[in-house]
Amino acid sequence: MSFKNGIVFSAGNDGWAEVITDKLDACANCASARNCGSTCKSTRITSRVLNEAGAKEGDLVAIYMSTSSVLKSAALLYLIPVTCLILGAITGSWLSERLAMTESISAIIFSLVGFTFGLISLSFFSKRHAGIRRLTPIITHIVVPANEPIRSSAAIQADCSAGGCHG
Numbered sequence: 001m002s003f004k005n006g007i008v009f010s011a012g013n014d015g016w017a018e019v020i021t022d023k024l025d026a027c028a029n030c031a032s033a034r035n036c037g038s039t040c041k042s043t044r045i046t047s048r049v050l051n052e053a054g055a056k057e058g059d060l061v062a063i064y065m066s067t068s069s070v071l072k073s074a075a076l077l078y079l080i081p082v083t084c085l086i087l088g089a090i091t092g093s094w095l096s097e098r099l100a101m102t103e104s105i106s107a108i109i110f111s112l113v114g115f116t117f118g119l120i121s122l123s124f125f126s127k128r129h130a131g132i133r134r135l136t137p138i139i140t141h142i143v144v145p146a147n148e149p150i151r152s153s154a155a156i157q158a159d160c161s162a163g164g165c166h167g
Contacts, residue, residue, distance in 0.1 A: 002067050005143060008059045009046060017051040017139060019063060020044050050138045058146030065137040076125070081118035088114020 006021035022044060047063075055061045092110025096103040 002065050002070060003140075004063050006047070006049075006061055006063055008051075008055045008057055008061055008139075008146075011051055011056050015051055017049050017055055017061075018046055019049045019061065019139070020046050021063070047137060050136050053139045053141050055139050055142050056146055059142045060144040061139045062141050062143055063137050064140045077122065080122050080125075081115055084118030084121070085111050085115040088112070088117070 004021055006019040009018040009020050011017040049063055053061060089107045089111035091114070092107040093103050095110070096106035099106055101109075
């Protein structure tokens with residue numbers, strides 16, 4: 001199970017909310033976090049999340065998504081385009097004589113076509129399965145309502161050390 005906290009940026013009447021989470025928090029459990037070559041300069045990520053808790057704008061919320069869903073989604077994201085790229089290159093090499101092209105040029109063209117096809121099919125798959133509950137991040141509960149000040153983690157830790165935390 002994967003839980004993380006975020007702040008509701010906007011909450012719609014359709015049962016969905018836009019939530020801003022800290023990228024460092026999202027990357028904390030990743031084995032490749034230290035070696036990641038991400039070009040994203042932002043430290044924040046905005047996500048569309050199912051709002052089961054009825055959170056409102058400004059609420060600090062807990063978001064849940066199963067770890068297996070995250071891993072399956074990442075595998076699909078990487079494997080589908082790469083597989084199509086490889087199949088395109090193989091097809092291009094095989095058809096090069098029939099198309100009166102050099103094998104290299106034919107393999108390059110068909111691999112690009114295959115990669116593009118993989119990205120387009122991934123886009124259709126993503127849109128088609130957007131409403132599947134097990135693949136959707138969910139707001140499970142409101143940690144701190146918008147009308148209460150968010151205390152620092154040091155203050156929360158001090159309260160817990162003094163026996164103020166229950167459960």
